[in-house]
Amino acid sequence: MAEDSETKKVFDAEAAGSLMKELRGTYASGKTRSYEWRVAQLKNVMKIVDDHEKDILDAIRADLSKPEQESYIAEISIVKSSCTRALGELNRWMKPEKVKTSITTFPSSAEIVSEPLGVVLIIGAWNFPLLLALDPAIGAIAAGNAVVLKPSELCPATSSLIAKLVGKYLDSSCIKVVEGSVAETSALLEQKWDKIFFTGSGRVGRIVMAAAAKHLTPVALELGGKCPVVVDSDINLPVAVRRIAGGKWASNNGQACIAPDYIITTKDFAPKLIDALKHELEAWYGKDPLESKDLAHIVNSNHFARLVKLLDDDKVSGKIIHGGQRDKANLKFAPTILLDVPEDSLVMNDEIFGPLLPILTVDKLEDSFDMITSRGKPLAAYLFTNNKKLKEKFVKTVSAGGLVINDTVLHFAEKTLPFGGVGESGIGSYHGKFSYEAFSHRKSVLYRGFAGDASARYPPYSDRKLKLLKALLSGSVVGVILALIGWS
Amino acid sequence: MTGSGVNGMISMEGGRVEESIGELRRTFRSGKTRSAAWRKAQLKALLQLIRDNEDKIFEALKHDLGKNPVESYRDELGVVEKSVKYSLSHVDEWMAPKKSSMPLIFFPARGQVLPEPLGLVLIFSSWNFPISLALDPVIGAISAGNSVVLKPSEQAPACSSFLANTIPLYLDSKAIKVIEGGAEISQQLLQQKWDKIFFTGSPSVARIVMSAAVKHLTPVTVELGGKCPTIFDYLSSPSDTEVAVKRVVGGKWGPCNGQACIGVDYVLVEEKFAFHLIEMLKKTIKKFYGENPKQLKDISRIVNKHHFQRLRNLLEEPLVAASIVHGGLIDEEKLFIEPTILLDPPLDAEIMTEEIFGPLLPIITLKNIEESIEFINSRPKPLALYAFTKDEAFKRRILSETSSGSVTFNDIMIQFLCDTLPFGGVGQSGFGRYHGKYSFDTFSHEKAVLQRTFFLELEPRFPPWNDFKLKFIRLAYRFDYLGLILLLLGLKR
Numbered sequence: 001m002a003e004d005s006e007t008k009k010v011f012d013a014e015a016a017g018s019l020m021k022e023l024r025g026t027y028a029s030g031k032t033r034s035y036e037w038r039v040a041q042l043k044n045v046m047k048i049v050d051d052h053e054k055d056i057l058d059a060i061r062a063d064l065s066k067p068e069q070e071s072y073i074a075e076i077s078i079v080k081s082s083c084t085r086a087l088g089e090l091n092r093w094m095k096p097e098k099v100k101t102s103i104t105t106f107p108s109s110a111e112i113v114s115e116p117l118g119v120v121l122i123i124g125a126w127n128f129p130l131l132l133a134l135d136p137a138i139g140a141i142a143a144g145n146a147v148v149l150k151p152s153e154l155c156p157a158t159s160s161l162i163a164k165l166v167g168k169y170l171d172s173s174c175i176k177v178v179e180g181s182v183a184e185t186s187a188l189l190e191q192k193w194d195k196i197f198f199t200g201s202g203r204v205g206r207i208v209m210a211a212a213a214k215h216l217t218p219v220a221l222e223l224g225g226k227c228p229v230v231v232d233s234d235i236n237l238p239v240a241v242r243r244i245a246g247g248k249w250a251s252n253n254g255q256a257c258i259a260p261d262y263i264i265t266t267k268d269f270a271p272k273l274i275d276a277l278k279h280e281l282e283a284w285y286g287k288d289p290l291e292s293k294d295l296a297h298i299v300n301s302n303h304f305a306r307l308v309k310l311l312d313d314d315k316v317s318g319k320i321i322h323g324g325q326r327d328k329a330n331l332k333f334a335p336t337i338l339l340d341v342p343e344d345s346l347v348m349n350d351e352i353f354g355p356l357l358p359i360l361t362v363d364k365l366e367d368s369f370d371m372i373t374s375r376g377k378p379l380a381a382y383l384f385t386n387n388k389k390l391k392e393k394f395v396k397t398v399s400a401g402g403l404v405i406n407d408t409v410l411h412f413a414e415k416t417l418p419f420g421g422v423g424e425s426g427i428g429s430y431h432g433k434f435s436y437e438a439f440s441h442r443k444s445v446l447y448r449g450f451a452g453d454a455s456a457r458y459p460p461y462s463d464r465k466l467k468l469l470k471a472l473l474s475g476s477v478v479g480v481i482l483a484l485i486g487w488s
Numbered sequence: 489m490t491g492s493g494v495n496g497m498i499s500m501e502g503g504r505v506e507e508s509i510g511e512l513r514r515t516f517r518s519g520k521t522r523s524a525a526w527r528k529a530q531l532k533a534l535l536q537l538i539r540d541n542e543d544k545i546f547e548a549l550k551h552d553l554g555k556n557p558v559e560s561y562r563d564e565l566g567v568v569e570k571s572v573k574y575s576l577s578h579v580d581e582w583m584a585p586k587k588s589s590m591p592l593i594f595f596p597a598r599g600q601v602l603p604e605p606l607g608l609v610l611i612f613s614s615w616n617f618p619i620s621l622a623l624d625p626v627i628g629a630i631s632a633g634n635s636v637v638l639k640p641s642e643q644a645p646a647c648s649s650f651l652a653n654t655i656p657l658y659l660d661s662k663a664i665k666v667i668e669g670g671a672e673i674s675q676q677l678l679q680q681k682w683d684k685i686f687f688t689g690s691p692s693v694a695r696i697v698m699s700a701a702v703k704h705l706t707p708v709t710v711e712l713g714g715k716c717p718t719i720f721d722y723l724s725s726p727s728d729t730e731v732a733v734k735r736v737v738g739g740k741w742g743p744c745n746g747q748a749c750i751g752v753d754y755v756l757v758e759e760k761f762a763f764h765l766i767e768m769l770k771k772t773i774k775k776f777y778g779e780n781p782k783q784l785k786d787i788s789r790i791v792n793k794h795h796f797q798r799l800r801n802l803l804e805e806p807l808v809a810a811s812i813v814h815g816g817l818i819d820e821e822k823l824f825i826e827p828t829i830l831l832d833p834p835l836d837a838e839i840m841t842e843e844i845f846g847p848l849l850p851i852i853t854l855k856n857i858e859e860s861i862e863f864i865n866s867r868p869k870p871l872a873l874y875a876f877t878k879d880e881a882f883k884r885r886i887l888s889e890t891s892s893g894s895v896t897f898n899d900i901m902i903q904f905l906c907d908t909l910p911f912g913g914v915g916q917s918g919f920g921r922y923h924g925k926y927s928f929d930t931f932s933h934e935k936a937v938l939q940r941t942f943f944l945e946l947e948p949r950f951p952p953w954n955d956f957k958l959k960f961i962r963l964a965y966r967f968d969y970l971g972l973i974l975l976l977l978g979l980k981r
Binding site for chain 2: 280284406414473
């Protein structure tokens with residue numbers, strides 16, 4: 001069979017099998033376990049982002065037309081700060097954790113030792129194509145695993161750049177990139193991984209989990225949901241509006257898992273809020289947002305059509321109070337605000353993942369909390385208020401991956417907080433130490449000596465042995481002494 | 489024993505399962521299970537349940553598995569009592585939000601992690617420790633403030649009945665229910681929407697459970713098993729050796745007669761010590777179980793005919809039968825298999841490729857005890873790994889070069905009693921963990937909460953973009969506060 005240099009070799013089940021075999025061999029050699037190896041790889045991840053910042057920004061712009069500053073803030077900086085944190089903390093994370101033991105196992109000492117899970121698969125998403133591939137990888141590498149990265153095929157320039165740079169800078173016997181779409185991902189999913197980390201939609205998340213179930217592979221699924229923003233009236237409106245608009249339209253034009261999806265506010269306050277939003281939008285994107293260079297595009301024509309469908313819905317088309325302009329050829333979509341769309345409209349049922357912002361008005365804000373919780377737990381929920389009681393009620397009753405009071409999306413950058421969903425918004429969490437733990441097995445270790453062997457444990461059994469065991473298991477020192485005295 | 493239908497099982501129609509679950513959801517939504525007071529009241533009631541019904545529980549365990557009261561107390565009641573008391577004294581602390589420190593750039597901000605219940609949880613327990621493996625996870629689910637359905641194993645029918653009949657008398661039956669039945673009921677339960685499923689049992693059923701969980705993206709914890717190896721290094725002190733052998737015998741045939749996920753599956757020993765070890769094992773077996781172990785005096789029986797036949801088949805492979813050096817007596821009627829030792833059965837025989845889960849103990853000899861590491865690594869990761877050794881360097885090698893749910897040096901099974909150690913598997917032995925605080929965590933969602941004020945806004949976060957803002961952001965991400973100040977003062981290029 002003649003080798004055609006133009007046809008790329010197909011990554012099929014066989015290729016996935018031999019990839020897995022190779023990685024298992026490398027992992028078994030112990031190469032990824034040493035502190036030195038992990039540090040060297042992390043330093044090289046840092047180098048990738050430092051030395052190739054321009055290439056990365058260019059690739060992301062080619063794929064998503066994202067403004068450079070957005071890519072810098074949301075993707076490059078966060079990858080850099082994750083590396084820095086991992087490098088600074090790795091020693092501490094790798095140390096065994098000593099734990100107390102009780103009289104029940106006396107004399108003994110115990111500790112918890114962290115070890116890598118083995119060979120892990122990370123599937124990235126298209127909206128933050130560099131970040132959502134490299135950030136989890138940083139955790140996997142820090143934890144000492146062998147890694148396969150599958151970047152999103154919807155961002156071909158970034159995917160191919162990641163493949164090239166990872167191949168050049170990282171240890172390719174242990175860290176590999178597989179590019180491709182459904183066929184390649186399916187081939188990968190048939191293999192037996194020690195962990196699969198997936199970022200993306202609930203629909204594909206289910207496919208991943210079903211494949212994992214066949215091998216009883218643990219998964220982390222970072223999904224999404226409809227992230228609500230509840231806005232009270234007694235607030236600093238200009239600041240609040242900037243933060244809401246920033247979280248919505250300055251984050252990939254609404255195509256982000258933690259972007260505000262919809263707003264809930266009181267009937268009385270809505271007009272003020274809408275005015276302030278319109279004002280801010282014009283300041284940021286000008287009178288004709290489609291001309292602005294600061295607004296990211298819609299990723300592809302499928303998603304563009306999806307958003308158009310949400311707007312063209314009969315129930316909704318009359319409720320547009322701002323925006324609605326779009327440019328199909330260039331995949332541009334203006335920030336659009338809708339007022340009081342019906343709760344059963346499409347735009348209120350699916351995660352929007354775009355620049356449409358429905359505003360729902362209610363009489364009392366507390367009433368909206370039920371509405372939020374009935375929709376499936378989102379990845380994030382936001383509240384703007386100065387009212388302490390309202391804050392407390394919100395924190396207590398609204399279940400979501402994470403909550404932010406008086407801001408949006410910022411918790412993503414705070415590495416001491418676990419980032420992940422619950423219910424429909426996902427399983428597992430990461431960031432900072434949580435990334436390390438997501439890719440580790442925490443092994444319990446108990447050390448015993450030969451002294452102090454309680455014969456009460458062994459047959460032949462008797463009532464006296466039963467008494468002593470009761471005392472031992474209850475952890476009562478006095479009980480144990482009494483039983484022992486009674487024993488002799 | 490209880491006379492409520494064939495084999496003491498109550499079967500439920502689909503409609504009734506949905507009804508029960510609807511009630512549990514309503515209870516959870518009402519917020520009732522969230523208060524510390526409710527949780528503690530349930531835990532106290534559970535403690536009372538154990539104390540009031542000790543004899544009934546002993547009877548049920550004797551009926552289902554032939555367990556002696558000492559074994560039942562040591563492995564089941566005592567464990568549950570200890571877990572309840574530990575949870576009672578820690579639940580307030582576990583429920584409290586955990587503060588995290590915020591970097592200055594976020595000032596002023598407060599970050600915390602708030603644990604909250606997942607909601608409605610389903611717990612499947614197994615037949616070998618039908619009381620503790622049912623109630624231990626329930627304790628975790630209750631401490632975390634959830635509504636619970638417990639589906640006990642139908643292969644331990646007396647214990648299942650006991651739980652179904654007694655739990656409603658002590659615990660809040662609007663929030664905690666026991667649903668009995670076999671595969672059919674399990675299937676019906678798995679069709680419902682759960683916020684968490686906790687499963688203890690075999691990998692084949694675990695796959696069914698996890699596949700069903702996909703529909704609602706339900707997180708699961710699966711506690712499986714595996715072939716738990718015991719490395720037996722040479723111990724120079726005869727009294728240490730004696731203790732070690734007692735612990736191996738006690739750890740193999742003590743807990744449910746080998747039918748335990750963390751029981752000793754096989755032993756690895758150097759060739760030159762094998763004979764001595766086997767002699768000591770024989771002596772100790774005689775000491776513990778007497779001359780006639782068929783009387784089943786202090787040893788459990790095999791749970792049922794299906795498992796009896798499975799174990800008999802393991803022994804019947806010709807080369808395996810030839811390797812028996814002690815025991816081998818079986819009695820189908822009494823579901824009795826004598827404590828049996830085998831010396832170097834073929835490594836490709838089923839007895840060495842499948843989890844034994846019974847009273848058969850293969851002794852595998854090696855030229856050098858260090859070879860045990862490679863032996864173990866070429867097999868699936870077990871739930872527990874045991875090593876009897878005083879060689880500190882060897883201990884370190886075992887720890888860093890093998891992987892298992894847990895490792896215990898110089899004893900067997902006792903790690904199960906330590907509430908500060910997470911209990912769970914890795915690889916084929918499962919994922920997720922519990923015991924102590926880990927039980928609370930496994931049934932909780934740790935919700936991140938970030939609180940900001942309106943004071944001190946960082947303009948550079950927002951468009952329209954320009955060079956100044958980009959510079960600002962670069963410095964901010966590096967927490968380069970001096971740089972930021974210089975930039976703001978116009979002194980930085």
